[in-house]
Amino acid sequence: MAFCQRGSPGIQKGLSQERLAEAANLDRTYISLLERGKRNPSLLCLISLCRALNISLSELFNTMSINSDVNTDDVRRFN
Structure with a gap:
């Protein structure tokens, strides 16, 4: 499950990767x-x-569950 896919909070707020990274103190x-x-x-x-x-x-998780299609590959990755 990708974090910033279309429809995710970062995209909805119009933040670029650079701005989100800076605001979150991440690379x-x-x-x-x-x-x-x-x-x-x-x-x-x-x-x-x-x-x-x-x-x-x-x-965040409510938005992700609504906007994401979870498939078996995703489930296997988390187990």
Whole structure:
């Protein structure tokens, strides 16, 4: 499951990877990896991203579940 795919909070707020990374105190390349589903964010990373987006963790996960199609490959990656 990619973090910043179309319809995600970062995209909805119109933030570039650079601006989101700066606001969350993360590297832009890490944001890119999250966006492409190549990395899984830690809880601390999620908290930083939520603070940068001015949303709660529950809002983030509600948005992700609504806007994401979870497939078996995603489930296997998390297990």
